[in-house]
Amino acid sequence: MIMKNADNSAMALNKKSIKEHRAIMIKSFLKNKLAVAGLIIVVVMVLAAVLAPVITKYDPYEMDIQNRLAAPGNGHLFGTDTFGRDVFSRVIYGLRISLYVGFAIAIIAMVFGLIIGLLSAYFPKADVVLMRICEAMMSIPATLMAIAMMAALGAKTENVIISLSIIYMPTIAKIARASALSVKEMSYIEAIKAQGASWMRIIFRHIAPNVMSPVIVQTTFIFASAIIVESSLSFIGVGVPQPTPSLGNILSEARSVIYNSWWMTLYPGIVMILTVLGINILGDGIRDIIDPT
CATH class of the missing domain: 1.10.3720.10 (MetI-like)
Structure with a gap:
């Protein structure tokens, strides 16, 4: 019984020291x-990257040859590439x-x-x-x-x-x-x-x-x-x-x-x-x- 109580006390102290060490490391990092x-x-x-389908408006594979190499703006935040694909979508998916x-x-x-x-x-x-x-x-x-x-x-x-x-x-x-x-x-x-x-x-x-x-x-x-x-x-x-x-x-x-x-x-x-x-x-x-x- 005494040994069991001693083990429990040691485990409690160990957990406490781990928590204290973790708190010190977090504070050091934030500094x-x-x-x-x-x-x-x-x-x-x-x-x-994770929210790519949510934050992008266009399919990164969708081509629009008539709108190729369009400068940033006009609905394409980063412009379009040589195949008319939206550069912003391709960058985020890339x-x-x-x-x-x-x-x-x-x-x-x-x-x-x-x-x-x-x-x-x-x-x-x-x-x-x-x-x-x-x-x-x-x-x-x-x-x-x-x-x-x-x-x-x-x-x-x-x-x-x-x-x-x-x-x-x-x-x-x-x-x-x-x-x-x-x-x-x-x-x-x-x-x-x-x-x-x-x-x-x-x-x-x-x-x-x-x-x-x-x-x-x-x-x-x-x-x-x-x-x-x-x-x-x-x-x-x-x-x-x-x-x-x-x-x-x-x-x-x-x-x-x-x-x-x-x-x-x-x-x-x-x-x-x-x-x-x-x-x-x-x-x-x-x-x-x-x-x-």
Whole structure:
């Protein structure tokens, strides 16, 4: 009975300390005006993407050849493109695709990269093989490798996600491994081993939660980087295929009319810059809270 009461008291104190720590982190974040600005930008962009069917007036695929390359105004907020399609609708739907692709890449890379990093840290023999593969992959520029993989797989949205997820996995794996190596040497991990806990329980129950902070921060930056690389691939025609709107292929379309129809380049460019900037600033803010040093 006494032991049970002691355990309950310990759990209550632990929950209280977690709540206090969370409150301190939120206050620290709110004091960082730049991070708050980044959060606002990201929230606005995500809401615009989610509410695309509500806030857009035209179908992004609907053509009106008689109204092609119309300047902003006259019912078209951002003007029309070379096929008479509403640029505002295509930019908002393109933002939706870019955010979806970037987020999917970041999450997949985080999950599999984390697993690879944890296994490498815990098993020395596996570490030799896995880290050499990661280092070999990281030695090749991301965009160059992505182009090669897309040339082999074909220009599809799903293939963009698969190829870029593979490319970004080693970055997460290296960070997770570095953190896991230090956690692995802590006395409480040795005590858990002595109790006969399985390696899976030790890795995923006790080590993984303690390496998540740097992994989450890096995942935020991968999210922003993935949007840029996806847009680059779409710009050169090996990413999201036409007629599906993506910020990259909208900019690609605008190349031939950049001097006469400035709106086709300006608006998608601004949206892309703000989105990536917002995510990076938010990532910096999260990093400052997690690691103030």
